[in-house]
Amino acid sequence: MTTMTRQGRPVGELLRDWRRTRGMSQLDLSIEAGVSARHLSFVETGRSRPSPELILRLAEQLDMPLAERNTMLLAAGYAPAYPSRELNDPELAPVRAAVRQILDGHGPYPAVLVDQHWHLVEANPAVALFTAGAEPHLLTPPINVLRLSLHPDGMAPRILNLPEWRAHLLKRLHQQAVTTNDPALYELHEELRGYPSGDDVAVPISDDAASRVVIPLRYRHGDQELSFFSTTTLFGTPLDVTVSGLAVEAFFPADPATTATLQALAKPAAGTG
Template identity: 60%
Template sequence: MTSTSTSRPVGELLRQWRERRRMSQMDLAIQADISTRHLSFVETGRSRPSREMILHLAEELELPLRERNHLLLAGGFAPVFAETPLNSPEMTSVREAIGQVLGGHQPYPAVVVDQRWNLVDRNPATGLLLRGVAPELLEPPVNVLRLSLHPKGIAHRILNLGEWRAHLLHRLRRQISLTADPELTELWRELDGYPCDQPEPEIGTGQGQIVIPLRLRRGYRELVFFSTMTTFGTPLDITVAELAIEAYFPANPETAAYLQHQHHPD
């Protein structure tokens, strides 16, 4: 949908997104406070929506900013959301915020990724996770999901690989359903084809678990982490909207003590 959206009528694209969100015309019309008849006319091309109507419907459908621009182009309007390079002067405050989060999370690992899980930045503590990874997987652009599940990546050190793999693939499938990004679909197919000699449980079936942990072998030790995802609030730039910070926290005192010791060996 992403790569061909501007060659299709805006009404057809809106209908496809509505169906992807599993909404009826009535559902969307009520939510957007317009008549079902008007929405039907927009979707069939009998009525040409204004710029404001396209943005209004896109907001109600919770579309990514990139897709809102595609809808505007399909409707004959100029895009309104910029995609500013992260290294540009206008993004200084964003870079500083990222640096503060990454630095403040030491001695625990944290990475910054874009929408397609390509590595944008990381803190030094992630070096602990990357030991033993094949050099070719660290050649830019580094994809952190590929790095996690590839047999020459971190996978051989993940003690609960089946559980962690099921979690990552489930999260990726959900993202695909929200964004319709064909590159993410290709990534999912690649990752799904990687070998795994452990059972992959259904998400949500872990008895007594609060979160799905990452159990990592480090020599004779087992390091256990859980992670959080942080995004920028109310972004109006595509680059910022597609950034996320994944921060790993120790899930037990032993892991915390080991990371603290690695950070301050004396």
């Protein structure tokens, strides 16, 4: 009898869906995982129950998120292999300390910690530059930083190159949704696609050095134009579901004027206390 998940999905069906998502044939996957194509076929059709070791080996070759690997194990009747702790769990104290060090050390430039669905987990004080002027409904937890960025009540009216920044974020989100096969990310992508694109606003194209290398975020602050590029930091070889979904998004000044402005904005805060 085939073991089912609570949603009624057998392990073989889940495996087949992930294999197809990755664009692999049964033969491709069997070779990569070191298992016979016949046995893999039996697993997918429910004629054979895979061992937990085989499930994890197949999941590794399919580059499945840790949470989905647990789902596969549960579907086959096994215990999850990866814990999913809350971020305030004592065992994750070193992770929290590392994140805090990254965020604080990045000042006076903005940096945020987000989860796998782009919800804001932590931020440094410089992020107030981006949240200033946003409507309260976008700043009520859980705050989704992509929604905050592209919503017309959020940062969007102050993003001078909104069409290209919007296209960049949507492409990145779609790639993440495809990679993780996460319905929540597909839903977020569809929501964000419905926001105004800003294509009707003509803004001169910047010719600074950063614009010729990466897509910058050109942001209006008062009567000034600030320019940023961003980097993403992930945890290497995570073994916890929560940690595997965390990312630090750090923004760097793309020109000397932005550097000077952010350093000047930070001086009053540095002198208080």
